Amino acid sequence: AAAAAAPPRLILDLEALQHLDASEAGPLTRYAATIQAQRGDYNGKVLSIRQDDMRTLAVIYDESPTTLTERFISWGVLNPEAKGDVEESEV
Numbered sequence: 001a002a003a004a005a006a007p008p009r010l011i012l013d014l015e016a017l018q019h020l021d022a023s024e025a026g027p028l029t030r031y032a033a034t035i036q037a038q039r040g041d042y043n044g045k046v047l048s049i050r051q052d053d054m055r056t057l058a059v060i061y062d063e064s065p066t067t068l069t070e071r072f073i074s075w076g077v078l079n080p081e082a083k084g085d086v087e088e089s090e091v
């Protein structure tokens, strides 16, 4: 996003995450569970994550942040407004 505007937030749908195939969603599920544990935030249906966390997840999934963002949106676990969020910082 441009400096003039705050980037859209990255919001994971934790309920949708539970219904995905663990072979694909496993790393994301474990990552989200770790953030919940670090925050002590266990009661939410959604979890807001950092921009940096999408870049870390992109390394884990061996995808570009842009591709991974689109995949998570297509899975229904990431808010569609997140699209394009991490694109500009991609190398």
Ligand code: C2E
Pocket: 035, 038, 039, 040, 048, 049, 050, 053
């Ligand atoms: P930390 O990064 O040293 O952050 C310490 C505290 O600062 C956090 O405690 C939180 O109260 C506040 N804080 C830091 N960054 C933000 C932010 O962007 N937004 C908000 N609302 N608050 C912020 P908390 O939540 O208990 O987290 C404890 C530690 O757990 C954090 O220490 C960090 O190491 C880790 N953590 C928590 N959530 C995330 C996350 O979404 N991504 C990553 N990578 N680490 C996280």
Ligand code: C2E
Pocket: 011, 041, 042, 043, 044, 045, 046, 047, 048, 049
């Ligand atoms: P919002 O960011 O649009 O979030 C709407 C609601 O989604 C929140 O209502 C909360 O029920 C849920 N939610 C979003 N992210 C998380 C998450 O990481 N964990 C959990 N457990 N729930 C989440 P809530 O809590 O009543 O907050 C209302 C509004 O207050 C938020 O709207 C946001 O604008 C602001 N707010 C709340 N906490 C923070 C914060 O840590 N940092 C900032 N900057 N704003 C916050």
Ligand code: C2E
Pocket: 009, 010, 039, 048, 049, 050, 051, 052
């Ligand atoms: P937010 O709380 O509305 O924070 C928006 C942005 O402000 C963060 O984007 C980050 O760039 C900056 N920010 C807020 N608090 C801090 C802080 O204590 N230290 C630093 N260095 N920067 C801060 P970011 O990192 O992409 O995080 C997006 C959202 O993810 C946050 O929205 C918050 O809802 C959640 N989040 C991220 N890290 C933590 C954390 O450690 N603890 C909690 N409880 N929530 C976090």
